[in-house]
Amino acid sequence: MSKVRKYSFYALLIFYSVITIVPFLWSLSTSFKPSEEVYQSNLIPDAPTMKAYATVFGKIQPNFQTLFANSLFIACVVVILHLIFAALAGYAFARLRFPGRDVLFFVVLGCMMIPDQLRLVPMYQVLVKMGLINTGPSNYLAIFLIKAISAADVFLMRQYFLTMPKEMEDAAKIDGAGPFQLFTRVMLPNAAPVLATVAILTFQGTWNDLFWPSIVLQSPSHWTLPFGILQFKGQFSTDWPPIMALVVLSTVPILALYTFGQRYIINVQLASSAKG
């Protein structure tokens, strides 16, 4: 590569990195600015203040801790549900033979075609009939039910189990292990990477979801972070530092998760495009 080419190449990379990173630095900076400084073009605040954080941790109702706890609680339960159901069904579809298996798997693939927006009205009607659209704790069950299972995750787990070498099972079979023991002793311990992928993507998707929480969650004490941001953005229309504090605080956990689990996310992108 010629020198000029090389430098222009790096200039381009750095230019686009600035476009992707600086907006986030700006939200971080704004969250530490006093209101008078919000529209000034300095990235480092002249008079940094923690006022915005004091507001989101203390003054707003529900406060950040509540939003965070709700987001975490909902995301963790959904992750556990997805892991259990995807592992069970993925294993059965990949490795066990039983009459009607392919028809059932075809139904799973069909479920991938049904968009959430089509489910909105009938799901809401069903939840109302079940008495889960309320301001009490059972309101959480509505979210868990909607998100209980993901066809894409079942598909992903099945694909993974299909690629696992049969010899691994054979050794255990000779030792007299039945299909259930094979699952718990051989398949699951060797499925850690794909389980991590499912867990990370499900966590990210649930943590970031605005659509279902904005429709189902009735009481402010149940709001999640994205729903809280939507609500407070309306309330504090011009008071940007607290909103930016919420933006920063809601992004940090997902950033940490991404940094920690990057290889699993890239794995799945590879997997999903390979399947296409």
Next chain:
Amino acid sequence: MGLTKQKSLLLSRKQKEAFVGYGFVSIPMALFLFLSVGIFFYAIYISTFDWGIMGPTKNVGLDNYRKAFSDPIFLKAIRNSVKYAALVVPIQSALGLYLALLVNSKIKGSKFFRSAFYFPSIASSAAITTLFIFLMAPDGVFNGVLRFFGVDTANLFNQGAWLSDSRTALYSIIGLNAWTTSGTMMLFYLANLQTLDSQYAEAAVMDGASRRQVFWYITMPLLKPAHLFVVATGMIGALQLYDQAILAGGADGSPDYSLMTVVLYIYNACFRKFEFGYASAIGVILFVIIFSLTLLQKSLFGSGAWKADN
């Protein structure tokens, strides 16, 4: 222990396998049948009723569907969604491909740049859109940059109010989502690029092909799987636009319905007008559009993913 041994004598290995198989898929299948299949048919059922807050009143057949296509706001929502998809899909795909080519070359720091480019794709749409609204405000950073380059933003046709002017609101959201989704598209392209055999390009270079020729005649055709995947997922995602629209324009898709999308329209019909039958019909229409696009994608890809391999 003795009991299990007895059982295994009674059931053949094959029967046992089938037994465990049904046990494993029973709860997942029950959930799919309820949460997706049942809900799907219930949506169609609801869509044929005049269904208000007190429940169904009368069966109206296909009237809800007819009503949709005579409502100017719904037609506006369709136009917006199509316009949005038509612009955002090519931009995010081209940008994703370009970024993938940039970080795929063997350079120092390519890992850092890959992470940096993917970064906007990981945060929540609520956080990113809120940040975007702040940056695009009349006194915000975007206009500050324009002024730095000598643009008189106060005298622009929209006075620099990008999101509150109906002529620029949708285009601003297109810019936002091209920025946030191009990182994901980059990963899809990268995945495809890494499977490419370099011998074709090398052979072409030996035959005297220019860098540009190698790209257009060798690399681009070999990336066909990624092109199709990126365009199909992009289109489906674009038709489901909701978060950014409600954050920037509220439930009305303000200003002047310029951010009204099909999904936002469903939301309004359902939770502001309580016309559940009508809202369900719009959901079915959206499903038909997305389903057709998915079938198109599957037929372009071949049916490999559809067969349960043994």
